[in-house]
Amino acid sequence: MTDLKEKAIYGMIWSAVERFGYMLIMFLSNLFLARLLSPDDFGLIGMILIFITIANIIVDGGFASALIQKKTINDRDYSTAFYVNIIIALFLYLLLYYSAPCISNFYKEPLLTFLLRVIGIVLLTNSLSVVQIAKIKRELNFKYLGIVSIVSSFLGCCLGVACAFCSLGVWSLVIQMLTISLIRSIMLFVTSSWKPSCYFSIGVLKQQFSFGSMILLSNLIDTIYSNTLPLIIGRSFSSKTLGLYTQARTLESVPNQTLTTIVGQVTFPIFSKLQDEPDKLLNGLRKTTRCLVYINFPLMILLIIIADPLFRILYTEKWVEAVPFFQIACLGGMLSSSIQLNNSILLAQGFSKLFFFSRLVKQLLGFFLILMIAFIGNLWWLMIVGTVLIPLLFLFVSIFYTRRVMPCYGFKEQILNIGDILLISLLCGCISYVLCDYVFLECIFIELCMKVVVYCFSYTLISRYFLVEEFQIFYNEIKQLFVKLKSTKMHL
16 A cells, blocks of 8 residues: 555656646747737638547547456557557548548638648547556556657647647647657557567457447547537637637636646555545545645636736737626536546546536536527527536536445545635635736736735635645645755755
8 A cells, every 4th residue: 555655656756747738838939929920720620620529539438447456467558559449530531531521611710731630640540659658557656758848848839839830820729739749659659668569369359348338438529518618619609709818717717627637646546446435435536636736626716816917918908808708607617627537537436428428417418508599599508508507517416426336435525625725715716816917017017926925815815724735735745845856965
């Protein structure tokens, strides 16, 4: 248990390095690209990414999760999954290639045909690394995965920004995506200790599909649903509006998805190893949830408060119309961590069918609500329902299904577990707004800094006295980190 705990901590640290490193590189790249390109360029990519994302989910096929979750595994399992991924990727690329004109006509954007045919190559390159990534995660070797991710994203982003400086427009974004995918796959394939053997088993495929099929269907439904809103915005409004929405969601996802992904990548294999120890599993879930929302809640509220000066400084005035999109997205982002952890429990316990049905119920409800609002034709009602009200509904559905597996962790218990953190986060938001928003400041940079300082100071002060456990956990970890750094410098 001690060894597993050490691996979990080490894995979480390197997972954090990987995600923060990747997101930082993508964020900086996006800053340059947003200044060099137009909202229409981002909107065009947003239109075709819907189809690429769905295809990537099918390429994975749920086999990666099946490989991670399986208790005992051998080369036959890895090789079978590898060849299946390649075959599926090739089929889907050909499907996208020949359906590209239809997609272009749907959006009434002629350029999309060629764009989709070129960017679709990422399906082939991604298929080469699915098994390698699953093997790395299973072994909790997040250090190796982090290095590969950071190197590939850095080189790809550099090339993308260089292309933007050369006035290649939307093709800069295409080249960036292709380069990142290609370099990552080559690095993983060449340097990995595992190589595919000449082995393919129908029996092994059936075993993997038995578990992975439900995850595939669940992820597919989830992806289709999550892209329904961009699809409607792109079709009903304009490429500029979709570009503004895409940029807002991109900035919101930097902190939100980074935190969620870090915890999700590490907790799934750890929770899987604890699937026969329900008490330890429940205790781990409670502590993980509180630690995650302790960071996520105040971060999302702070971003809502500083949204206007933040966009003006980072993206210039041409992107200021994206501020309301960003603020609404941050409200919904407060719920994503709790939803993710409830889903991880179902998968870790091996309830892939229950996981599938929970997502199916959520997506059907969400899809129905979005279509109803879409008929109204009001963009802001569409945003509020799609990014706030529906995620809230998703949380309640997730808790409902989690309770069937863990009866002692239902609605009441989860709300009580994080309720105090939410209240303190909102209180600090009010303090920052009242103290800073009514002070006339000519410099938007000073305005942003004041709001950040006031919020962080009040949150730290209040949590010190009301959230002693979470505050102490992070305080001790930071303190130990500084001690280690100081010790390292002394030895040098």
